[in-house]
Amino acid sequence: MTYKVFVDGQEGTTGLRIHDYLAARADVEVLKIAPDKRKDPAERSRLLNAADVAFLCLPDVASREAAFMVNNPNTCLIDASTAHRTTPGWAFGLPELNRGQRAVIRNGKRISNPGCHSSAFILAVRPLVDAGLLPPDAAVSATSITGYSGGGKSMIADYEQQPLPAQLQAPRPYALSLKHKHLPEMMAHTGLATPPVFMPIVGSFYKGLAVSVPLHLSQLKAGTTPEAVHAALAAHYQGERFINVLPLRDAPTVDAGAFDVQACNDTNRVDLFVFASDTQLLLVARLDNLGKGASGAAVQSMNVHLGLEESLGLV
Numbered sequence: 001m002t003y004k005v006f007v008d009g010q011e012g013t014t015g016l017r018i019h020d021y022l023a024a025r026a027d028v029e030v031l032k033i034a035p036d037k038r039k040d041p042a043e044r045s046r047l048l049n050a051a052d053v054a055f056l057c058l059p060d061v062a063s064r065e066a067a068f069m070v071n072n073p074n075t076c077l078i079d080a081s082t083a084h085r086t087t088p089g090w091a092f093g094l095p096e097l098n099r100g101q102r103a104v105i106r107n108g109k110r111i112s113n114p115g116c117h118s119s120a121f122i123l124a125v126r127p128l129v130d131a132g133l134l135p136p137d138a139a140v141s142a143t144s145i146t147g148y149s150g151g152g153k154s155m156i157a158d159y160e161q162q163p164l165p166a167q168l169q170a171p172r173p174y175a176l177s178l179k180h181k182h183l184p185e186m187m188a189h190t191g192l193a194t195p196p197v198f199m200p201i202v203g204s205f206y207k208g209l210a211v212s213v214p215l216h217l218s219q220l221k222a223g224t225t226p227e228a229v230h231a232a233l234a235a236h237y238q239g240e241r242f243i244n245v246l247p248l249r250d251a252p253t254v255d256a257g258a259f260d261v262q263a264c265n266d267t268n269r270v271d272l273f274v275f276a277s278d279t280q281l282l283l284v285a286r287l288d289n290l291g292k293g294a295s296g297a298a299v300q301s302m303n304v305h306l307g308l309e310e311s312l313g314l315v
Contacts, residue, residue: 003306006031006047008066009057011038013152014080017295018055021313045069048077053302056080067110076109076305078298084112085185092189093301094119095310096240097126105304113301114189116293117144117200118182120211120285122189123243123270127236129191133221133229140213141197142186145171145261147207150289159204171203208262209289214282226276229283233272241311242292242300245272264288268296268314 005028009015022028031051037043048054049072056063056079063081070077084090091108095101105111114122121142128134148159159168175198183195196213217224230248237243246253250273253259264271265288273284287293292300296314303310 002027002029003052004029004031004050005302006033006051006054007057008033008044008048008054009062009080012057013149013156013290014294014298015055015057017290018057018298021295021299025313027308027312041069048072049075051075053078053305055298055302073109076111076302078111078113078301078305080113080294080298082115082181082185084110085114085118086188087112092185093297094122094189095300095304096123096237096243097189098130102304105301106307108305111301111305113294113298115182115185116146116150116209116287116289117180117198117211118185118189119293119297120144120209120270120287121182121186121196121198121213124211124213124233124272124283124285125190125192127232128220128229130236131232133224133232134215134219135221136191137193138219139194139197140192140215142199142211142213144198144200144209144211146200146202146209146289147205147262148202149207150209150293151202155202156206159206164204169204171201173199173201175200203261205262207288207290208265208286209293210259210261210284210286212282212284214280216280218279226274226281229276229281230274233274237272242268242314243270243272248274249276259284259286261286264291266291266315268292268300268311 007015007018031047048070053076056066060081060083063079063083090110090112091104093111093113148155187195234245264286268291271286275282303312
């Protein structure tokens with residue numbers, strides 16, 4: 001069977017990458033919009049309603065507008081923007097969230113793709129909340145370092161100037177107002193009662209992302225050990241194709257003396273680490289911000305929704 005797919009916002013970073021994923025697939029017919037009609041509401045509406053699956057790779061306001069254009073009950077929307085990630089009636093497009101999430105994605109016609117930072121944070125933290133090891137009212141902080149491609153075409157152009165301006169050569173913390181747009185989903189889909197204190201940092205490399213969550217063992221359920229935390233992650237993701245829980249205090253990483261943020265690039269894989277001392281631990285989740293952090297996750301949700309092999313077209 002061939003499925004008709006339309007990418008609304010096909011010229012953006014996420015849209016282009018989705019096209020790359022779909023290009024080699026014989027089971028997909030990609031519906032194209034003429035360049036001079038990319039902003040024509042009537043033509044966009046026609047293609048949205050003609051598709052079995054439509055990806056919205058648009059700013060939040062435009063994604064909400066596009067969603068209202070769809071009147072065909074058979075069209076499944078997968079929204080890559082922030083617009084619907086905590087909206088009732090929209091499935092959160094993270095199949096590994098819990099054991100029932102695939103059924104929600106399979107049966108839904110409105111799927112919201114997670115953000116890159118939030119995907120890593122949620123995958124690291126949710127299992128601890130579900131296992132009762134991390135209280136929902138815990139005060140949690142997180143740091144994310146990411147490649148500049150996450151900022152879209154404008155930021156990519158800034159970082160690809162030659163010569164590169166001095167201020168862009170060093171890592172740059174941002175979202176210092178403490179109101180990053182991923183915070184609502186980071187709270188809602190982990191079960192935390194309050195948003196984490198979150199500091200993202202952009203570096204002068206194209207892609208790759210790692211979120212770290214530091215915790216004192218005293219913040220966890222009394223008697224919790226690093227071994228118990230690691231076991232909770234391993235149990236939560238047992239059998240998951242794309243989630244790789246590394247050994248506790250992963251020796252090769254520790255011996256290397258530094259962490260490779262880019263080691264999951266060009267895959268849909270997430271690596272999860274637990275580094276620990278006798279009193280503290282550090283959760284780290286690593287992914288490709290353009291893969292499992294964006295376009296790869298969207299294609300994975302499409303596969304789940306259509307009842308296809310989940311890893312089809314992904315690495």
